[in-house]
Amino acid sequence: MRQSSLVVVANRLPVDDSVAPDGACEWRRSPGGLVSALHSLLQHTPATWVGWAGGTGPAPSLADIDGVRMHTVPLAQDDVRDHYEGFANSTLWPLYHDAVEQPVYHRRWWEAYQRVNRRFAEAAAEAAEPGAVVWVQDYHLQLVPRLLRTLRPDLRIGFFMHVPFPPPELFMQLPRRAELLLGMLGADLVGFQRPQATHNFAQLATKVLGLPATDRRIAVEDRVVRIGAFPVSIDMSEMEALAGRPDVVRRAAQIRHDLGDPQQVILSVDRMDYTKGIEQRLKAYSELLVTGHVKVRDTVMVQVAVPSRERVEQYQVLRERVEREVGRINGEFGRVGEPAIHYLTQPFDRAELAALYRAADIMAVTPLRDGMNLVAKEYVAARVDDGGALLLSEFAGTAAEFGQAFLVNPHDLEGLKSILIQALQASDADLTERMRAMRDHLRVYDIRAWARSYLTALDQSGSLVTQLTT
Numbered sequence: 001m002r003q004s005s006l007v008v009v010a011n012r013l014p015v016d017d018s019v020a021p022d023g024a025c026e027w028r029r030s031p032g033g034l035v036s037a038l039h040s041l042l043q044h045t046p047a048t049w050v051g052w053a054g055g056t057g058p059a060p061s062l063a064d065i066d067g068v069r070m071h072t073v074p075l076a077q078d079d080v081r082d083h084y085e086g087f088a089n090s091t092l093w094p095l096y097h098d099a100v101e102q103p104v105y106h107r108r109w110w111e112a113y114q115r116v117n118r119r120f121a122e123a124a125a126e127a128a129e130p131g132a133v134v135w136v137q138d139y140h141l142q143l144v145p146r147l148l149r150t151l152r153p154d155l156r157i158g159f160f161m162h163v164p165f166p167p168p169e170l171f172m173q174l175p176r177r178a179e180l181l182l183g184m185l186g187a188d189l190v191g192f193q194r195p196q197a198t199h200n201f202a203q204l205a206t207k208v209l210g211l212p213a214t215d216r217r218i219a220v221e222d223r224v225v226r227i228g229a230f231p232v233s234i235d236m237s238e239m240e241a242l243a244g245r246p247d248v249v250r251r252a253a254q255i256r257h258d259l260g261d262p263q264q265v266i267l268s269v270d271r272m273d274y275t276k277g278i279e280q281r282l283k284a285y286s287e288l289l290v291t292g293h294v295k296v297r298d299t300v301m302v303q304v305a306v307p308s309r310e311r312v313e314q315y316q317v318l319r320e321r322v323e324r325e326v327g328r329i330n331g332e333f334g335r336v337g338e339p340a341i342h343y344l345t346q347p348f349d350r351a352e353l354a355a356l357y358r359a360a361d362i363m364a365v366t367p368l369r370d371g372m373n374l375v376a377k378e379y380v381a382a383r384v385d386d387g388g389a390l391l392l393s394e395f396a397g398t399a400a401e402f403g404q405a406f407l408v409n410p411h412d413l414e415g416l417k418s419i420l421i422q423a424l425q426a427s428d429a430d431l432t433e434r435m436r437a438m439r440d441h442l443r444v445y446d447i448r449a450w451a452r453s454y455l456t457a458l459d460q461s462g463s464l465v466t467q468l469t470t
């Protein structure tokens with residue numbers, strides 16, 4: 001077994017197995033913010049990524065991807081059902097997102113959560129060389145830091161939560177709240193997207209575990225665990241380079257042409273998830289069609305909604321509702337060859353996404369709650385022409401960085417409609433000024449700045465930071 005000085009541990013590997021049309025298995029990049037952020041960061045570093053490849057049964061052995069070693073963790077059917085679909089995505093995910101859907105608890109899911117976390121900790125312990133840095137990611141693996149510290153006290157262990165960390169009123173509902181907190185506190189540094197999440201965590205450490213805590217440090221047994229906010233970002237220069245490529249520019253023009261050369265294109269790109277506010281957005285658009293504020297020939301909507309967590313009931317229900325609503329709106333307002341909503345559920349490669357971003361006058365990102373939302377950052381990075389408008393939910397972590405976006409409360413339907421009209425009617429000068437300010441911000445706070453700030457706090461020797469961020 002080859003060992004690495006940097007090991008990233010995440011439930012998901014950056015690739016996912018999917019079945020090609022001819023029945024063969026093909027590997028493609030998994031959609032989702034965690035993979036987007038870490039994949040661009042780790043490329044060409046001798047790191048190991050410990051994660052699950054998306055199927056059940058024995059772990060496939062995967063070749064290195066862009067120089068990064070893949071260490072697959074096998075999950076059996078009951079692990080996927082009870083850990084991934086169960087405790088991670090039916091208990092923690094809805095609870096951490098303001099309980100916008102009802103969290104579900106089953107005792108057997110907790111058994112699976114512990115079992116799978118143990119398996120990930122053992123895999124990380126195998127893959128890490130003596131004194132290595134191990135960076136554990138997200139809500140699926142909250143017990144790993146503590147388990148790993150017991151197995152390998154020589155390691156420096158970081159934990160980063162990509163999703164929101166909820167206020168005590170919500171977190172206190174969790175039957176296994178103390179174990180989850182203690183698990184995270186096995187790390188040397190626990191990072192969150194927003195200062196509010198850090199504050200929630202510190203409060204809970206005191207309330208549930210009786211530990212002395214500030215928003216910077218928590219004392220646990222004989223150690224001090226540091227905590228802090230490190231807003232994740234994207235590879236700005238990679239997206240800029242892509243969006244400026246002549247073939248991508250041509251493709252963007254082609255997309256507009258294929259859409260019927262409308263005056264305005266509204267785009268949304270989401271995983272099909274109830275946190276993303278897809279239904280609220282469709283409702284706002286359809287009410288504007290009813291009142292005649294927008295007309296299909298002038299203003300079309302493109303909704304990309306790649307299916308996600310498809311065996312979880314809440315996701316199945318959402319997909320049915322979204323598809324029924326898209327069908328209704330197209331039936332009522334479309335004409336032959338002229339649908340009101342162009343609805344796409346396919347995964348796209350990065351160049352096609354960049355072309356879509358460049359083709360869109362308005363990017364509508366309206367989640368009900370989101371840890372960060374990298375789609376919003378990708379759109380801003382892709383607008384090398386300083387054009388386009390970003391409509392952004394106040395409840396996305398990104399909103400704290402993009403004050404120049406058209407900010408909106410997605411629960412407020414009238415507010416959503418009026419901000420959409422405002423964005424549609426904004427002058428070019430106004431849009432350019434807003435976009436430039438957001439682009440200036442992103443240029444400084446890109447993925448490398450995120451890694452630099454987190455890893456400097458974690459790895460005081462500084463060698464990893466230099467390796468990853470120069």
Ligand code: ADP
Nearest residue numbers: 031032033034036271306346347348373374375
């Ligand atoms: P989340 O992590 O909740 O999915 P983010 O907006 O932070 O939300 O990240 C989503 C990531 O998935 C982005 O990098 C986006 O480009 C990617 N993505 C979304 N939809 C697709 C799609 N249809 N094809 C390929 N990548 C996608």
Ligand code: G6P
Nearest residue numbers: 012031032033034138162163309
């Ligand atoms: C969010 C989570 C990630 C997850 C991604 C995609 O970004 O924070 O941990 O990988 O969604 O979800 P999936 O269930 O497909 O891994």
